[in-house]
Amino acid sequence: MTTTMAEHISVMLHESVDMLVTDENGLYVDGTFGRGGHTRLVLDRLDKGRMLGFDKDPVAIAHGKSLAQEDSRFSIVQDSFANMVAHISDVFGVDKVDGVMMDLGVSSPQIDDAERGFSFMNDGPLDMRMNPDKGMSAAQWIAVAKEKEIADVMYQFGEERFSRRIAKAICEYRAHTPILTTLQLSKVVAEANPAWEKGKNPATRAFQGIRIYINNELGDLEVGLDAAAESLKVGGRLVVISFHSLEDRIVKRFMKLKAKGPELPRHLPIRNAHLDIKFKTIGKAIKPSELEVSDNVRSRSAVLRVLERVSD
Structure with a gap:
């Protein structure tokens, strides 16, 4: 099945990109390129900035290579975002970026293409591999x-x-x-x-x-969150959209730990300054608007969370 950009609706597109882009000349990572909806909007917001995309899916990679030919500021890698650290250094020549975006789970084109084996509604080979x-x-x-x-x-x-x-x-x-x-x-x-x-x-x-x-999705997520946080420069943001409770629980716990440090007994004489906190969460979790859910029912369970590095 041939999939076009029109068939994939990026969830909380403007909300996520608004949170992600803080410098029009910065370096950004899209850990889940998909069909490039978020990446394209980020590129629209950039001047001399650059973007690196990741995806496991060969169809997504084909879309990414096409975009890279259109826009030299963009590069695409066929790999899990869990391995982003080495690729960031190879592509950008530095080890810190201004933002990392993750739109988790399976994409609409993957679900809708019966040949990929993700759908329980349409018959196809039982594959399920990204x-x-x-x-x-x-x-x-x-x-x-x-x-x-x-x-x-x-x-x-x-x-x-x-x-x-x-x-x-x-x-x-x-x-x-x-x-x-x-x-x-x-x-x-x-x-x-x-x-x-x-x-x-x-x-x-x-x-x-x-x-x-x-697809080892939760294992990749745990490794990828650590990699993304460590790859952020001061002021850089990690923006994550999750779609089910298992993902969101991992993301929420990770961001809370980074922003507040580990839970300690109340009687211990330890102040926040002693914990060397390097991150903060930005606002509360964001959910899609009623209008977006009515337009795209698959967005109904989405949750957007943001973490920002505040010190080295």
Whole structure:
């Protein structure tokens, strides 16, 4: 399926870029390029500034290379944002930047293209990899994973409370028929799920858990947040948009720790000055407007958080 820019709506586009860009001649990183919605607006705001984009998805990389040909201020790298430190040095020749943007999760074009295997609504090969040229696909993993591992993945990463029951059904089904397509898996999950949530496909949580596991999304996020914070110069900002509670919990906890330091017993004679706090959070968490949610229902769960470096 050919995907155009019009088919992907960047969530909280102006809010995030307003928070990110503080210097029109600065250096910026888009850790999740996607179709370049955020990057293009950042470039519109820059004068002599430059932008570096990251993505695992080869289709996104193709869009990024096209943009790089249009605008010499932009470069794109096919890699996880968890590895940004080395690439920032290689591309910019320095180790500090003015801002890092992360728009987490799976993108609309990835969901809508059945061939990518993310959708439980449209049939396609059960892949789910952000980079389909690397690593084990969801079908390959489901074919060999033990029942307990499948249950743990759906419970930990999908918050699926019927994970054990669903994992057992998956293993019983695969014993006589390989699970190779998204609708096969979706059907097995739906039939094993005894309590469907109103307004939510019964396969939603199982698919989320498997996708996050296959792509190591939360592991990459934890490493990437550290890398981004350490790559900021004084006044530089980390802007993150998350879409589900697991992501947002990690982002919120990380930013709180950076801005306030570790939780210590009240009786200890330690002041903030002793903690060497180098960051602060900017404002409260931002959520999409009612108008944006009405225009793009996939934005409804989004949360935007901002962290700023205040000292070296």
